[in-house]
Each structure stands twice: as C-alpha cells, then as structure tokens.
C-alpha cells in the first residue's frame with residue numbers, strides 16, 4: 295500500500311496566497327520605514343557614526359561650515375577658543391540658523407533668534423532652548439562629528455525631519 299498525500303490548490307487559492315504574501319512584504323517594508331523614521335538608529339550611549347565635517351584648514355578662525363549630521367542641518371564654527379558644532383535647526387519653529395560673524399552670533403532669520411556661538415545658548419529672541427551641541431573631535435587634520443551631546447535630541451526634533 296502506498297502512502298501518498300496529494301495537495302490540490304486551485305488557481306484561485308494560489309492567487310489569494312500570492313496576494314497575501316505580497317501584501318505582507320509591502321506592509322513589513324512600510325512598517326520598517328516608519329519605525330526607522332520615528333526611532334533613528336542611536337545606541338544606548340547616543341553614539342552614532344563618526345562624520346568628517348571639514349579639514350582644519352578649510353574652516354579658518356571666525357568662519358563656519360554648514361553640514362548635515364544624521365540628516366539634520368548643523369553648523370561647525372571655528373571660534374578663537376576652538377571648534378564648536380551645533381544642530382542648526384532653530385528651537386523655536388524649526389528654521390535653519392547660521393553663523394553671523396559680524397555680530398558674533400548664530401542667527402535665525404525667521405524671528406530674529408540669536409544664539410551664543412560658544413555654547414548654543416539663547417541670547418535673544420523667541421527660541422525656548424539652546425541649539426543642540428554636537429560632540430566633535432579634531433584628529434588627523436580634520437574635524438569629525440561624533441554624536442549629539444543630548445542623545446534624546448534626534449527624537450525630539452523628528453517633527454522637523456525634513457528641515458536642512
């Protein structure tokens with residue numbers, strides 16, 4: 295006696311299974327994209343990938359360079375006391391602030407917000423909190439961004455994710 299199992303799948307059932315699998319793949323991809331957007335990859339220590347911002351010679355004392363850090367607008371300043379880096383997304387309503395050397399401030403043009411270039415603290419205007427500082431290191435003739443000083447910063451500005 296032969297033991298034989300025969301599985302009969304109708305064309306209609308096969309089509310339903312394939313549509314279900316494709317739907318699962320799309321739903322999984324969309325869910326992963328949403329999760330990555332809401333919770334960017336940040337380790338428990340807040341450490342992220344080291345990003346080269348500029349060579350030391352490229353940013354002379356008193357000047358700046360805009361860059362992107364983890365997809366967010368940021369600015370490197372070369373102050374007399376050394377290099378400083380901050381997120382450049384204004385803490386008021388998310389405009390991009392930039393270095394204004396003639397006034398020695400980081401300036402947000404939207405509502406005239408002003409920030410201290412050494413600390414990121416609010417000097418004047420409506421911004422409710424300082425610009426977020428970025429830990430940097432100078433090595434091998436270049437300046438590298440290491441991580442946000444406040445590891446919760448990236449999550450707190452997800453609202454402004456498109457601003458650069």
Ligand code: FES
Nearest residue numbers: 384386402405407
């Ligand atoms: S958005 Fe910068 S001061 Fe309002």
